[in-house]
Amino acid sequence: MRKSTIWGFTILASVSLFFSSCFKDLDLSPKYGLNTESVYEDPANYIHVLAKLYAGLSITGNQGPAGSPDISGIDEGFSAYVRVLWNLQELPTDEAICGWNDPGIPELNSGTWNSTSSFVQAMYYRIFYQIPLCNEFIRFCSDDWMNEKGFSDADKATIRTYKAEARFLRALSYYHAMDLFGNVPFVTEDDLPGAGFPEQIQRADLFDYIEDELLAIEGELIDARANEYARADKAAAWTLLARMYLNAEVYRGTDRYADCITYCEKVINAGYTLEPTYEHLFYADNNLSNEIIFPVTFDGLNTQTYGGTTFLVHASIGGSMPAADYGVANGWAGLRSLPTLVNAFPDTDDGRYLFYTDGQTLDVTEVQEFTNGYAVSKWKNITQGGEAGSDPVGQFVDIDFPMFRLGDVYLMYAEAALRGGGDVGTGLGYFNQLRERAYGDASHNAGSIDLDDILNERARELYWEGQRRTDLVRFGKFSGGTYVWQWKNNDPAGGSIPEFSDLYPLPFADIVANQNLTQNTGY
Secondary structure, three states: OOOOOHHHOOOOOOOOOOOOOOOOOOOOOOOOOOOHHHHHOOHHHHHHHHHHHHHOOOOOEOOOOOOOEOOOOOOHHHHOHHHHHHHHHHOOOOOEEEOOOOOOHHHHHHOOOOOOOHHHHHHHHHHHHHHHHHHHHHHOOOHHHHHHOOOOHHHHHHHHHHHHHHHHHHHHHHHHHHHHHOOEEEOOOOOOOOOOOOEEEOHHHHHHHHHHHHHHHOOOOOOOOOOOOOOOOHHHHHHHHHHHHHOHHHHHOOOOHHHHHHHHHHHHOOOOOOOOOHHHHHOOOHHHOOOEEEEEOOOOOOOOOOOHHHHHHHOOOOOOOOHHHHOOOOOOOOEEEOHHHHOOOOOOOOOOOOEEOOOOEOOOOOOOOOOEOOEEOOOOOEOOOOOEOOOOOOOOOOOOEEEEEHHHHHHHHHHHHHHHHOOHHHHHHHHHHHHHHHHOOOOOOOOOOOHHHHHHHHHHHHOOOOOHHHHHHHOOOOOEOOOOOOOHHHOOOOOOEOHHHHOOOOOHHHHHHOOOOOOOOOO
16 A cells, blocks of 8 residues: 655755844755755646655655754754654643653643743744745746746646635644744745844734735635545645634634634545544554545655654553554653543543553653553554555555644534534434544433533544643633643642743744743743
8 A cells, every 4th residue: 555645756855045133043045956946947846845745744864864964052852843843742741751861852742841942943944844835836936926937827727726725824833833832933935045034923913924825726726536646635724713712812813613614524524534443544544534524645665754653653652561562663652641631531442542551650750760651552554454564664654644634624514613612403313423533332321412522522632632721722721721731730639830921932042032022921
């Protein structure tokens, strides 16, 4: 089984890009071989550079799995987009903890990070590597450039579609910047490299910009489920809009729940269906699923990285767990669950209850001891037929990371409806479809639901998929001490973290270098 994706194209990686701004302590210049204009003079090269934009979500440089990193200043495997996003979204929450002492990990476990924490910086710099990369591509998709070079009408039409995809990828990274950091540096294709330090955009204004971008490209993207696998289509844009609207009160103080419902309906009506068996969403052949709307792709042979789902599989294996059962050769003994996640499941008959308990304690009394905390066996580098992934060494995995999937859209609809945006009965129906999949029948369907039910169901349905921090912030349960979990604020029983922790800080080095930037409150 091999995936047919944009990875089928050789990545020329040939755009010369220098982001002259505040990012002084990490080298953000892609290691490309050809100068910019020579690449974009040939319309056949555009697909190769577009592949590099998608690659920015999966791999860490131009020589997988390591050796020629996109950014420096941190171990290359640690810097992968999905890996740093997952760490910032899961480790500071009630779902996960990591036993490693690598710089940046302990403060994520405890909620005690600061503006020099390595993983906070790595996420920021990964985002602001990706955005200028997209800007450069978009700049050379202009009608003026294509007319000057005499591109055919057919080539122009194709490149306009590529441009829409690049604008989606840029919007996605700006969404993560808005969600994690709030007010951030802002550059578009109109800001030429070397033009000076970027201005800072306010979070509410960035929300409006991302919304405008996604609405503008909606008609230019390929129809839902009609594009090549793992490339953005209309449904990817709709799902990102729905997620933004669900969190609009956090991002810009505005109720947009009715809009969330509108875009959830667009996705739901686009022909996606729930994967019949929940576990299969996280197997090596999950590219076969009709539930996944937009994945970040990984391949054990062609996209080798120590980040992404390779990290999620290996780091979750330790203790007495047989690594071969998960399609890999060894475990890294790092990630486990916290009891708050396990206790979110009322019983073990729920098909989403994917924990390894043999030799593991429920409570985490010693963070560095892998056998403290149930292991999560959700990510498995095996196929539905029981075969291991494609890497014969058993190191790199084939599991795609479901950035957007239908199960999440169902729960977004149900929550937005409860918050006043739509029909609660319809939302209850979607809620119960997930419970029917989890239990195999309607025996555990709910007759009514409230917002607490939604938050708990999101824990059961979406745990370890990089969404928990955003959910807790939206529900007002991330900071403060009203809701606690083990090791919050470095307290074994759980403590309080300040409200300003709802946002991560901008890196200290950028604040010093760029006088246009103001640090987030509290840092």
